Amino acid sequence: MTQEPSERPVNWSMYLHVPFCKRKCPYCDFFSVTDRSLIPLYVDGVCKEMQIWSDAVSGRGHMPMHTLYLGGGTPSVLSVSQVGRILETVYRFFDVTTGAEITMEVNPGTVDAGYLSDLRRLGINRLSIGAQSFDPAKLSFLCRIHSREQVFETLAGADRAGFTNLGIDLMYALPDETLNNWQTDLDTVAGLQLPHLSCYMLTLAPGTPFYDQYEKGGFSPCDPDRCSDFFVYTSQVLKNAGYLHYEVSNFARERKFRSVHNTHYWERGAYLGVGPSAHSFLPGVPSDVDIPVSGRQPGPGKMPGVAGHTGPVRAWNTTDIRAWLDHLAAGHLPWSGHEILTPDQETMEQIMLGLRTDKGVGVNGLCQETRELMGRLAAQGLGAFFNHNGPDFSIRRFRLTRSGMIRLDSIVEALIQGVMK
Ligand code: SF4
Structure with missing residues (x-):
């Protein structure tokens, strides 16, 4: 007998995309804009989007959220009161489970010790720090807004604020980077014994300034053999330093420091994506649940082909912030597309x-x-x-x-x- 999706116990996660940055990095293809004048409207919008989701599933109890992740963009360009309002709205419309992992990405150069203490007070219990490197030359090449000193200040502030679960992002395999050079970054993080590390190779994404330079012949990306050497070296060095290499790019000092949120993605758990460009993954849509999406319903709120489908649905929000706001003002989820996955x-x-x-x-x-x-x-x-x-x-x-x-x-x-x- 086919089971209605609603009958299955579902553990939910929520990803909340904050599409604002102080400056655009030349390698980045995440959706974000540098015009921050829309932030107040954006905060209203995410609160509205959560309410629409909650209304769509009303009568079924609140959705139990076991992780919440504020990513971007640069979520730490939001003020403390804006973060607080978003979190209050999450708690109002969803059942955030006891002990839920609540992560926020913060970038050095956008936070100080007081801000980090306030985040802790608001209930954020995990930080993902966009450091990328401790090497001033690498930071300059990547056009990051922060200095090496600001990375250390952010780590010290996080420690003082009481964050015991945190990680940093590092980038490697830059043009002309040597293993020795990269070793300096790895030694620094190993010395700090940080709970979690995400190490990414610099990749060239079409549409970015680095990609344009590459097309004009002014940029030599890492060749496959060199990339392979870097990858194996990174894994070995961090393993020797006591880290578990638990995912291609992710390392945890202890099992308990693995990212619960990202593990949920890799295990194909259900999640709601809120904010411009965010993706959602629904294990199925019960027949009596209306997904209010603009332009698709023959009757009020119905979404043909999705409501009542027991197969998983993947949906993605529009990347146009104004269009996203217009959809929400009309009471629709701001999807710009969806697909129902085949077996x-x-x-x-x-x-x-x-x-x-x-x-x-x-x-x-x-x-x-x-x-x-x-x-x-x-x-x-x-x-x-x-x-x-x-x-x-x-x-x-x-x-x-x-x-x-x-x-x-x-x-x-x-x-x-x-x-x-
Ligand atoms: S700060 Fe992060 S999200 Fe923003 S442009 Fe740089 S890499 Fe992209």
């Missing part, structure tokens, strides 16, 4: 996301055909990149080795071609 797409996502992590992909969720395909691939050309060899169908999970992780895209491609053929 093949679900399998593909499960493999793609699962292989990113040290947990890998559980065989239980895969059909027999896919399990056999993965077993065969693990036994054939890709064998060296799996944590096990041979078509051992008694194994419970498929996991990648470190060398496999750096080839994640091509491995997933091979698996997907097999699954989709």
